[in-house]
Amino acid sequence: MSDEFNQIAKFEDPGLPEHVHRKTDTDPKAADLAERQVAILFILSALGTVLAIYAYIFIKDDVFFFIPIMGDTNAHQLFLGLGMAISLLFIGLGLVHWAKMLMPDTEVIAKRHEFRSPDEDRADFHQTIKEQAAAAGLGRRSLIKRTLGLALGFSALTPLVLLRDLGPLPGKDLEKTSWKRGTRLVTDPGDRPIRPEDLEIGAVAQVLPELEPGSTRHLSDIAKDAVLLIRLRPSEFQLDAERLSWTYDGIIAFSKICSHMGCAVALYEQQTKHLLCPCHQSTFDVTRAAKVIFGPSARPLPQLSITVDADGYLVAQNPFNEPVGPSYWERPS
Amino acid sequence: MKKVERIGVNVAGYVDDRTGAAKWLRKNLTKVFPDHWSFMLGEIVLYSFIILLLSGTFLTFWFDPSQREVVYDGSYEPLQDIKMSAAYASALHISFDVRGGLLMRQIHHWAALIFMAGMIAHLMRVFFTGAFRKPREANWLIGVGLVTLGIVEGFLGYSLPDDLLSGTGIRIAEAIIQALPVVGSYLAFFAFGGAFPGEAFIPRIFTVHVLLLPAIFLALITIHLMLVWYQKHTQYPGPGRTEKNVVGYPLMPIYMAKAGGFFFIVFGVTAFLGAVASINPIWLYGPYNPGQVTAGSQPDFYMGWLDGLVRMAPPLETAAFGYTISWNILIPGLIIPGILFTLMALYPFIESWMTGDKREHHLLERPRNNPNRTAIGAMSLSFILVVLINGGNDLIATHFSLTINQIMWFTRIGVIVIPPMVFVITKRICLSLQRADREKVLHGRETGRLVMLPHGEFVEVHEELSAAEKFTLTQHEQPMALQVPNSDANGVLNPQGLKGKLRARLSQAHVEQVSAPSASEAKELESGHH
Amino acid sequence: MNAGVKRLSRYRRHRYAAPALLITALISLGATFQVASALPNSSRMESTPKSTLIEEGARIFAQGCSSCHGLNAEGAGIAPSLIGVGAASVDFQVGTGRMPMADMSQQAMRKDPIYNEEETAALAAYVASLAPGPAAINEAQLTYERDGNTAEGGELFRTNCAMCHNFAGQGGALTQGKYAPTVMGVEAKHIYEAMITGPQSMPVFSDKTITPEEKLSILKWIKSAESEPNLGGASLGRTGPVTEGLLVWTLGLGLLIGIAVWLTAKAR
Numbered sequence A: 001m002s003d004e005f006n007q008i009a010k011f012e013d014p015g016l017p018e019h020v021h022r023k024t025d026t027d028p029k030a031a032d033l034a035e036r037q038v039a040i041l042f043i044l045s046a047l048g049t050v051l052a053i054y055a056y057i058f059i060k061d062d063v064f065f066f067i068p069i070m071g072d073t074n075a076h077q078l079f080l081g082l083g084m085a086i087s088l089l090f091i092g093l094g095l096v097h098w099a100k101m102l103m104p105d106t107e108v109i110a111k112r113h114e115f116r117s118p119d120e121d122r123a124d125f126h127q128t129i130k131e132q133a134a135a136a137g138l139g140r141r142s143l144i145k146r147t148l149g150l151a152l153g154f155s156a157l158t159p160l161v162l163l164r165d166l167g168p169l170p171g172k173d174l175e176k177t178s179w180k181r182g183t184r185l186v187t188d189p190g191d192r193p194i195r196p197e198d199l200e201i202g203a204v205a206q207v208l209p210e211l212e213p214g215s216t217r218h219l220s221d222i223a224k225d226a227v228l229l230i231r232l233r234p235s236e237f238q239l240d241a242e243r244l245s246w247t248y249d250g251i252i253a254f255s256k257i258c259s260h261m262g263c264a265v266a267l268y269e270q271q272t273k274h275l276l277c278p279c280h281q282s283t284f285d286v287t288r289a290a291k292v293i294f295g296p297s298a299r300p301l302p303q304l305s306i307t308v309d310a311d312g313y314l315v316a317q318n319p320f321n322e323p324v325g326p327s328y329w330e331r332p333s
Numbered sequence B: 001m002k003k004v005e006r007i008g009v010n011v012a013g014y015v016d017d018r019t020g021a022a023k024w025l026r027k028n029l030t031k032v033f034p035d036h037w038s039f040m041l042g043e044i045v046l047y048s049f050i051i052l053l054l055s056g057t058f059l060t061f062w063f064d065p066s067q068r069e070v071v072y073d074g075s076y077e078p079l080q081d082i083k084m085s086a087a088y089a090s091a092l093h094i095s096f097d098v099r100g101g102l103l104m105r106q107i108h109h110w111a112a113l114i115f116m117a118g119m120i121a122h123l124m125r126v127f128f129t130g131a132f133r134k135p136r137e138a139n140w141l142i143g144v145g146l147v148t149l150g151i152v153e154g155f156l157g158y159s160l161p162d163d164l165l166s167g168t169g170i171r172i173a174e175a176i177i178q179a180l181p182v183v184g185s186y187l188a189f190f191a192f193g194g195a196f197p198g199e200a201f202i203p204r205i206f207t208v209h210v211l212l213l214p215a216i217f218l219a220l221i222t223i224h225l226m227l228v229w230y231q232k233h234t235q236y237p238g239p240g241r242t243e244k245n246v247v248g249y250p251l252m253p254i255y256m257a258k259a260g261g262f263f264f265i266v267f268g269v270t271a272f273l274g275a276v277a278s279i280n281p282i283w284l285y286g287p288y289n290p291g292q293v294t295a296g297s298q299p300d301f302y303m304g305w306l307d308g309l310v311r312m313a314p315p316l317e318t319a320a321f322g323y324t325i326s327w328n329i330l331i332p333g334l335i336i337p338g339i340l341f342t343l344m345a346l347y348p349f350i351e352s353w354m355t356g357d358k359r360e361h362h363l364l365e366r367p368r369n370n371p372n373r374t375a376i377g378a379m380s381l382s383f384i385l386v387v388l389i390n391g392g393n394d395l396i397a398t399h400f401s402l403t404i405n406q407i408m409w410f411t412r413i414g415v416i417v418i419p420p421m422v423f424v425i426t427k428r429i430c431l432s433l434q435r436a437d438r439e440k441v442l443h444g445r446e447t448g449r450l451v452m453l454p455h456g457e458f459v460e461v462h463e464e465l466s467a468a469e470k471f472t473l474t475q476h477e478q479p480m481a482l483q484v485p486n487s488d489a490n491g492v493l494n495p496q497g498l499k500g501k502l503r504a505r506l507s508q509a510h511v512e513q514v515s516a517p518s519a520s521e522a523k524e525l526e527s528g529h530h
Numbered sequence C: 001m002n003a004g005v006k007r008l009s010r011y012r013r014h015r016y017a018a019p020a021l022l023i024t025a026l027i028s029l030g031a032t033f034q035v036a037s038a039l040p041n042s043s044r045m046e047s048t049p050k051s052t053l054i055e056e057g058a059r060i061f062a063q064g065c066s067s068c069h070g071l072n073a074e075g076a077g078i079a080p081s082l083i084g085v086g087a088a089s090v091d092f093q094v095g096t097g098r099m100p101m102a103d104m105s106q107q108a109m110r111k112d113p114i115y116n117e118e119e120t121a122a123l124a125a126y127v128a129s130l131a132p133g134p135a136a137i138n139e140a141q142l143t144y145e146r147d148g149n150t151a152e153g154g155e156l157f158r159t160n161c162a163m164c165h166n167f168a169g170q171g172g173a174l175t176q177g178k179y180a181p182t183v184m185g186v187e188a189k190h191i192y193e194a195m196i197t198g199p200q201s202m203p204v205f206s207d208k209t210i211t212p213e214e215k216l217s218i219l220k221w222i223k224s225a226e227s228e229p230n231l232g233g234a235s236l237g238r239t240g241p242v243t244e245g246l247l248v249w250t251l252g253l254g255l256l257i258g259i260a261v262w263l264t265a266k267a268r
Helices: A002-007 A028-058 A075-102 A119-136 A142-155 A157-166 A219-225 A241-245 B003-019 B022-029 B037-060 B086-097 B101-128 B137-159 B164-178 B184-192 B201-231 B251-276 B301-312 B327-355 B371-391 B393-399 B404-443 B467-474 B497-510 B519-529 C003-013 C017-038 C043-047 C050-064 C086-095 C117-130 C150-160 C188-197 C212-227 C241-264
Strands: A064-067 A071-074 A108-111 A185-187 A204-209 A227-231 A251-255 A267-269 A274-276 A283-285 A291-294 A306-308 A314-316 B069-071 B083-085 B245-250 B318-320 B323-325 B445-452 B458-463
Touching (some): A075 C241, A142 A157, A157 B184, A185 A314, A204 A219, A251 A306, B022 B251, B037 B101, B037 B201, B037 B251, B037 C241, B083 B086, B086 B101, B101 B137, B101 B251, B101 B301, B101 B371, B101 C241, B137 B164, B137 B201, B137 B301, B164 B184, B164 B301, B251 C241, B301 B327, B301 B404, B301 C241, B327 B371, B371 B393, B371 B497, B404 B467, B404 B519, C050 C117, C086 C117, C086 C188, C150 C212, C188 C212
Antiparallel strands (some): A064 A071, A227 A251, A267 A274, A274 A283, A283 A291, A306 A314, B069 B083, B445 B458
């Protein structure tokens, strides 16, 4: 179909349209006007700079005033920025206006040539490459070629080895948290121990393990230790006997670190008993040991077994029995 | 001689005495650049890169890339006496205790968004007009590299202040590293200098953000521009424009004035955004703490589609023989983006293989005249758009009274169903646009003027197109499908096997066209009419 | 200054001064409390004796609430039992207009309250009379301006509230179309009541895990965020990077492309 049309006469190229003169080309008054317009744009730019400097020096940064849509706005920031914007924008507008109105606007045609060199040049070039390859003996001396490859490949190993000290090996670090048998649950923030009766039905509390005297808490500890306490009616649980024994009087504790990608999961919906991760919307059912009911997470949140100590404070019954947080290759399943 | 001319001549003489470059410089100072608004998209990117260098340098004068714990005592009251990293404290210091610091932070961030948005728009322009074809494949590859690095650079950049939102982003990045089979936890511990978040990550990514990546950008951008310069810019088809010429304005002085002016304009618009619109208000997010999170935790838009993919992933994880593979992270976080970017990078070669077209091209194609390519592009965009919507599903849910679950399911299904639909629809639209062009060339433009003929019939007056318009609408190629031989010279059947068949099929799809009207056809029509 | 005060001030530094003062203060506080609790709760209630207030509440309840919550507030279907929810819960639900619900949608929305303050108080008194529960908060308890600490409140807010209500209290999505509403522009009293009663999806934040002082700090931070002017220009909703991305594709790139079209258009 298209074949035959290619044989048929196409519409002819009428060539570049005739150049139409601008008003500024023919009318000196228009050109003068354009010149003045460009000058005004440049002057506006200079005024913008003055505004910016004035704002920098004289407008205090605690002055606010109301602008519709924007609300209460900081005058220092606004006028400094606007001044800068004006000073830059109007230089640009002036330059473009100048180019458009006063510089020649006749279109110019430049020739383009195919990039491929003439055949004889190419043949010479190919010949040279062949000669060079032969001179180096790349074709014949394969031992050199292979050992060079080996050496180059090996030399890339040094930089890799040098990066080894970037950090320690993970070891068992990802499996461990600060929770131990008998560690008290304390509020985050506040570090106050909690009694079961402190929590009403439907209450939550963000908790961390109590600090041992003399130690400090780092962010990397919180990244594994953060726990969410939730109190339900004991009858609402649908847990097996073991998991039920990990709760205390309707209080259940989960790792707050998402089993998907490690965000803090703490959106607890009191009515549905669902926990939602705000990062990727994995949804966990608290009554069924944080079973995943929606979203990308593949595992329930690890549950912390809790009980009370002699003083009646909530403590960990045992450490977590699985690693908290996102999965990794050697994570025991 | 005027004073200006004298100075110019003296400088030119001085340079030539020392380089002998008079001829080369003369040629290049009169180099011709075609003019079209869509050719300015790349310039937007180039200029925002320069703005990023300038504003970024300003920020480094005060920024302290350290995760050492400090107690804030700056002038922002709601955070006073709060423990935070030195990085966050110094970002607050820049915002509230350095005059113009907040403005510069906002200019830097807005420039980064314009940089990324401009790159994507530029990439779309190059794709849909076929500007990537021979001899410009290398520049396409560099462009894809720049987009990829831009995403990384942007992510590292907004991670530096160590606020609650960006810290959550780093947490997710750590989870992706950790999910890599075999080496994941090791790489994560190396990258973070130990357990997450540690104190090593921010200083390290600072060096990458301000030194390593900008240097690579500078190198790639330089090569990109040198190639544009050397290969000369493409141009849109039109009267007088051929594969053998470039029609436009000379570099000096017109293009220089316009391009230079546009730099100031881009800077001015960025400064305007920085002045009137708040971006990344880190003081509201608070310092990072792994036990905290905010509703609506989203990345910047160029990462948003990745986040949307991760959100919609099915909960798949393989645990066997004591090892775990997180498909729910690997597939959306690495495998799909990897496939997408590889296909994008290879597209010029794939298209040339499909069509068998190995010629040089300097005239751009109107998107409608290459329906298959346009449909592929629209399909890819629709994919990204669907997953991007899912990346903002929580905000969409609250603002349009939907549920995140509905949006999640809509996009989970949509990401499979919508792109093919978009492909088919786009292709049909392109073909009917071609048909409309054909009508216009043969029968003229509808004027909307009705005329009553002597016998009472009403007809609409059609106005004939100008010769220039007719040429522009009909000049495009009418490619033929690739002929894959059924048997070779020795009589072997189907010598290229399945690959050959596939190639023939793809080629067939690629050349689908409404034939452009020819002059002879128009003449025939005319003689028939009268 | 009179001589008596002067004489007293002489003993100010006496080593028994502090304990003595403390004991005196405690005794007088206890005494005041005794008297106060014997008295009706507030001056307004003096004019309406408590029993009639409860009766009034019961009347309103029967008219406006019992069709869903049952004649004795025992609850029915999706309407929960109100026995033991306390006056705070009623004051929050009715005072913010959430109850009575306009329609049985997913979630009761904040709207203009249907009952006025007196009617709300009467309802609260009636529900409180059914079984003990958290008492409604009165303005005198909301001393956050004096006793709150903004920075500490921010820390508490980010740990306990931001995951649902967003970093700037703008609200956010929950599952299945439920949402955490914005806390901006909400009366401090109602925010406090929400924390202690856990309305709808919201959990309860006990006084032992977040002490009343800490709750006041949270209130102070919320009020400070509410009145914080836009330090960096238009706030774009304080919802994070999504609106920023939208703005850069529309206004940012739109402006630049518009200028590029002008720049490349042929002058006449």
